[in-house]
Amino acid sequence: RQQEQEVFEERHLRFISHLGKGNFGSVDLCRYDPLGDNTGELVAVKQLQPNKQANMADFQKEIQTISSLHCDYIVKYRGICYSAGRRVHTLVMEYLPYGSLIGYMEKCKHTLNTRRLLLFASQICKGMEYLQSLRYVHRDLAARNILVAGDTLVKIADFGLTKIVPFDKEYYRVTQFGESPIFWYAPESISEYKFSHKSDVWSFGVVLHELFSFCELSRNPKRRIGSDIQGPMMGAHLHNVLKDNWRLPVPAMCPPKVYSMMMQCWAYTSEDRPTFFHLQDLIESSLQDERE
Numbered sequence: 001r002q003q004e005q006e007v008f009e010e011r012h013l014r015f016i017s018h019l020g021k022g023n024f025g026s027v028d029l030c031r032y033d034p035l036g037d038n039t040g041e042l043v044a045v046k047q048l049q050p051n052k053q054a055n056m057a058d059f060q061k062e063i064q065t066i067s068s069l070h071c072d073y074i075v076k077y078r079g080i081c082y083s084a085g086r087r088v089h090t091l092v093m094e095y096l097p098y099g100s101l102i103g104y105m106e107k108c109k110h111t112l113n114t115r116r117l118l119l120f121a122s123q124i125c126k127g128m129e130y131l132q133s134l135r136y137v138h139r140d141l142a143a144r145n146i147l148v149a150g151d152t153l154v155k156i157a158d159f160g161l162t163k164i165v166p167f168d169k170e171y172y173r174v175t176q177f178g179e180s181p182i183f184w185y186a187p188e189s190i191s192e193y194k195f196s197h198k199s200d201v202w203s204f205g206v207v208l209h210e211l212f213s214f215c216e217l218s219r220n221p222k223r224r225i226g227s228d229i230q231g232p233m234m235g236a237h238l239h240n241v242l243k244d245n246w247r248l249p250v251p252a253m254c255p256p257k258v259y260s261m262m263m264q265c266w267a268y269t270s271e272d273r274p275t276f277f278h279l280q281d282l283i284e285s286s287l288q289d290e291r292e
């Protein structure tokens with residue numbers, strides 16, 4: 001359905017601070033303050049990076065994607081802002097004050113128990129179920145792309161790399177990688193550039209590992225494997241060790257059932273990985289164990 005796009009007037013967008021750089025764009029915190037009395041709402045505003053390899057078409061697709069998503073576990077689209085030349089150059093999204101999951105985990109790791117980590121996992125899983133129901137493949141599911149809306153709510157964000165799986169195939173093949181670190185990639189994504197709901201499930205397993213290791217590893221990814229190998233060799237090296245069944249070690253304090261879930265997401269053969277629907281049941285059953 002063509003969501004009526006709320007148009008924001010550039011002159012009422014007051015810059016507050018720079019939030020960060022995502023795929024193809026940078027995002028700023030702004031206040032949309034048409035009354036000019038600071039009573040306006042805070043919004044996250046994403047501009048297309050002029051020099052980035054991305055072009056206007058990718059940005060338009062990202063806007064098309066995010067404006068079609070209506071889910072409690074996905075960052076909300078608010079509207080667009082036209083520049084003078086009537087070319088869309090700004091995507092306006094809701095601002096989530098708690099920031100990215102990595103920063104939140106760093107700050108609050110001592111207050112997060114297994115139940116809360118499983119609640120976050122369940123919400124990300126529900127967001128991914130919703131994406132899959134629309135045949136979207138996120139392709140960049142990682143803790144750095146999860147936002148915290150509150151102490152009991154997280155949302156998936158950054159749809160710069162999201163693609164729709166063609167109706168006649170179960171996967172989407174890209175021509176070249178973006179800038180995402182390959183560490184979240186399934187083996188078939190590394191070796192054949194194939195992305196599917198099953199490769200998103202692999203990445204979900206890595207997000208589970210990030211959650212239960214409080215994003216320790218995500219802060220210095222080099223330390224995980226062969227930190228000396230760089231560039232294209234890293235892809236081949238990582239693919240080989242995965243083929244030889246190397247996997248991330250069980251995080252300290254991680255319940256066995258949760259590690260078993262991660263290992264199922266990391267099945268080398270994509271068909272052997274669980275669906276997000278099945279993962280939801282596994283998470284619910286782990287939550288049940290925590291209640292007893």
Ligand SMILES: CC(C)(Nc1nc(-c2c[nH]c3ncc(Cl)cc23)ncc1F)C(=O)NCC(F)(F)F
Nearest residue numbers: 019020021022027044095096099145146157158
């Ligand atoms: C590139 C950008 C800005 N990075 C950051 N956003 C926010 C941040 C904090 N609150 C936010 N509310 C909305 C949005 Cl879109 C971002 C933020 N906080 C820290 C960031 F590094 C981002 O988009 N990251 C992907 C995301 F975290 F959103 F998945």
